[in-house]
Amino acid sequence: MTDLSTRAVVTAGGDEGAASARPTPRRRRTPAKVRAGLWTSYLILVGLALIYIYPFILSVAGSFKTDADATQNGLSLIPETVTFAAYERLFTGSPFPLWFGNTMLVTVIVTLGRVFFDSLAGYALSRLKFRGRTVVFLFFIGVLAVPGVVLLIPRFLILQQLGIYDTYAGMIIPLLSTAAGVFIMKQFFDSIPVSIEEAARIDGAGQFRTFWSVVLPMARPALVTLIILSFQGSWNELQHFIVSRQSPELNTLTTGVASLVSGQLGSGNQFPLQLAAAVLMTIPVAVLFFIFQRRIMNTTAGAEKG
Structure with a gap:
């Protein structure tokens, strides 16, 4: 009985050792040229998205400006004074x-x-x-x-x-x-x-x-x-x-x-x-x-x- 248990322990230990000795599969690395192409594509898409969305963001920012601020700093995305006067006038005066x-x-x-x-x-x-x-x-x-x-x-x-x-x-x-x-x-x-x-x-x-x-x-x-x-x-x-x-x-x-x-x-x-x-x-x-x-x-x- 003792020999059998000893063999079992040895066998189990041997299996664990064999399993630990097996080389872990390595993930294949993406070639540098492919990664460079992907990053270039992402940058182009981000640039195009910014070009298309910039006029809308400019419109949102301009709607919170005063008339003088919108005239003098039309391309600024940050209003000097944030005001809801345009929206109030839109619903009450038009x-x-x-x-x-x-x-x-x-x-x-x-x-x-x-x-x-x-x-x-x-x-x-x-x-x-x-x-x-x-x-x-x-x-x-x-x-x-x-x-x-x-x-x-x-x-x-x-x-x-x-x-x-x-x-x-x-x-x-x-x-x-x-x-x-x-x-x-x-x-x-x-x-x-x-x-x-x-x-x-x-x-x-x-x-x-x-x-x-x-x-x-x-x-x-x-x-x-x-x-x-x-x-x-x-x-x-x-x-x-x-x-x-x-x-x-x-x-x-x-x-x-x-x-x-x-x-x-x-x-x-x-x-x-x-x-x-x-x-x-x-x-x-x-x-x-x-x-x-x-x-x-x-x-x-x-x-x-x-």
């Missing part, structure tokens, strides 16, 4: 809340409209077989190549003829659908196999029910992308609101801030007031982008994942 409400109303309705109508049009071009479908799709592609400025005067004349100029309807209806949104949804629906819809049709679902209950939920990645692009586009829209309205009561944030820049609401440079309005105008779009930035995807890649 129609900024009205502009914000008009923009929110138009943006929400336009975003919902684009999601619905662009999805319907994209599904029709993808699934419905009708004569001239290719011509219609090429027409949408052609519209994408036309600069928006070219359509401003015809849009103004149409709104006047329809009697909806200088109304909420004239501001909203022309934006309810876009060729880019139809193209995105059509390309996504093309990547969804048609066989998925056969089960719903066997159960007696019609064309719209199949679209609404089966296909549309599968297009969630494309829908999120369309929502983000529609919200951002309608929130920052300027050209259409210039030609579709005239009354100050229908001003949006873009046209209202433009009136601040042009000096229509007072004398002086009003730099802090203008910068404060620009900063507040940027916040909703920035928040939406940071929340859903991972959802902004390539349409084909999103279709494969869906």
Whole structure:
């Protein structure tokens, strides 16, 4: 018994010694050239990020300055005297809340409209077989190549003829659908196999029910992308609101801030007031982008994942 226990102890000790004697695997070191390339890439990206974010930081800093400080030290990031006078004046001495409400109303309705109508049009071009479908799709592609400025005067004349100029309807209806949104949804629906819809049709679902209950939920990645692009586009829209309205009561944030820049609401440079309005105008779009930035995807890649 003693010999067996001694052997066991010796064997265990030998195993521990062998284990400790084994060389520990060394981590492979990254070559110096590769590390130098990575650090160079990081420095370039940091530099580009600073270039892009510097104007926004300058706007935030300038919104807390006095008029004299903003005029004399426009590029300074540290105000001589931190003041909230620009924000107070923006909410008490200007129609900024009205502009914000008009923009929110138009943006929400336009975003919902684009999601619905662009999805319907994209599904029709993808699934419905009708004569001239290719011509219609090429027409949408052609519209994408036309600069928006070219359509401003015809849009103004149409709104006047329809009697909806200088109304909420004239501001909203022309934006309810876009060729880019139809193209995105059509390309996504093309990547969804048609066989998925056969089960719903066997159960007696019609064309719209199949679209609404089966296909549309599968297009969630494309829908999120369309929502983000529609919200951002309608929130920052300027050209259409210039030609579709005239009354100050229908001003949006873009046209209202433009009136601040042009000096229509007072004398002086009003730099802090203008910068404060620009900063507040940027916040909703920035928040939406940071929340859903991972959802902004390539349409084909999103279709494969869906």
